[in-house]
Amino acid sequence: MPRVAVVRFPGSNCDFDALRAAESAGADAFFVWHREPDLRGADVVVLPGGFSYGDYLRSGAIARFSPVMQAVQAHAAAGGPVLGICNGFQILCEAHLLPGALMRNAGLSFVSKPVDVIVERADTAFTCDYEPGSRLRLPVAHGEGRFVAAPDTLRMLEAEGRVVLRYVAATERSPFQPNPNGSANHIAGICNAEGNVVGIMPHPERAADRLLGMTGGSGFFTSMVTSHQHSSNSGV
Amino acid sequence: MTFKVHVRVMPREGLLDPQGQAVEHALSALGFEEAGAVRIGRAIELDVTAGSRDEAEITARRMCEKLLANPVTEDYLLDVEED
Numbered sequence: 001m002p003r004v005a006v007v008r009f010p011g012s013n014c015d016f017d018a019l020r021a022a023e024s025a026g027a028d029a030f031f032v033w034h035r036e037p038d039l040r041g042a043d044v045v046v047l048p049g050g051f052s053y054g055d056y057l058r059s060g061a062i063a064r065f066s067p068v069m070q071a072v073q074a075h076a077a078a079g080g081p082v083l084g085i086c087n088g089f090q091i092l093c094e095a096h097l098l099p100g101a102l103m104r105n106a107g108l109s110f111v112s113k114p115v116d117v118i119v120e121r122a123d124t125a126f127t128c129d130y131e132p133g134s135r136l137r138l139p140v141a142h143g144e145g146r147f148v149a150a151p152d153t154l155r156m157l158e159a160e161g162r163v164v165l166r167y168v169a170a171t172e173r174s175p176f177q178p179n180p181n182g183s184a185n186h187i188a189g190i191c192n193a194e195g196n197v198v199g200i201m202p203h204p205e206r207a208a209d210r211l212l213g214m215t216g217g218s219g220f221f222t223s224m225v226t227s228h229q230h231s232s233n234s235g236v
Numbered sequence: 237m238t239f240k241v242h243v244r245v246m247p248r249e250g251l252l253d254p255q256g257q258a259v260e261h262a263l264s265a266l267g268f269e270e271a272g273a274v275r276i277g278r279a280i281e282l283d284v285t286a287g288s289r290d291e292a293e294i295t296a297r298r299m300c301e302k303l304l305a306n307p308v309t310e311d312y313l314l315d316v317e318e319d
Contacts, residue, residue, distance in 0.1 A: 058306055107254070150308070
């Protein structure tokens with residue numbers, strides 16, 4: 001059973017949902033306060049959504065310097081899985097654990113609705129329970145989710161297959177606007193070169209229980225358990 | 237010595253600035269047809285204690301690169317004056 005640390009910053013508000021989703025998937029999940037200097041033996045780290053430090057200056061800009069982030073950096077550098085959801089994605093970009101940045105939505109409004117995304121990378125610790133190319137319906141809820149990066153960085157992300165989730169173009173099968181925020185290349189989530197650090201704007205923890213009306217996101221949490229079993233069996 | 241540092245952080249040229257666009261539309265709706273290319277950034281003021289003006293500017297530059305501006309999306313301008 002993987003030990004999953006859900007890091008709480010002042011202003012995190014998806015922390016309980018993430019903890020609950022990880023527990024339901026069979027993980028031993030616990031909270032770590034941002035002032036703590038270590039991750040208490042966590043196998044997996046989740047940076048949940050919310051508005052850390054009130055989004056002052058820029059989303060994630062101040063949370064990035066919280067004491068716990070040194071431990072998160074070390075965990076990531078050692079190959080440990082890290083998932084940033086929404087504000088967690090913004091923090092990972094500010095911490096330079098992921099390239100690019102998340103800017104104000106193109107339409108200016110805060111977007112809170114379901115979107116359809118495609119899982120383009122199904123070999124990460126958070127997506128290995130999905131088939132590559134699967135389509136998921138997940139909620140987004142953000143004001144600053146427009147992924148931007150320098151043209152060279154975007155080309156590199158595409159060439160190296162580092163887009164984990166992409167917003168689906170509008171079709172008859174999807175009633176939703178293809179790209180809710182003007183994100184470059186319709187990017188909804190990316191990973192680092194090693195694939196162990198993943199950042200996504202949609203909220204799988206809000207779609208991980210029948211009571212919530214959507215269950216498509218639970219795979220992110222069951223994948224943590226599956227990948228941990230695999231790495232334990234291979235002795236890594 | 238204390239120096240007053242004014243930092244102006246602007247969205248990088250060429251990046252979509254939806255706030256600037258919205259304000260431009262509002263200005264035009266108010267009859268200010270002369271307005272164009274509106275962009276919105278932020279201004280930060282701070283006191284920096286340093287031995288010289290150059291030292292204050294170097295320190296302020298480090299602050300911008302580490303925290304005050306995002307090197308991916310923003311550019312900054314510094315103005316340092318003796319307090």
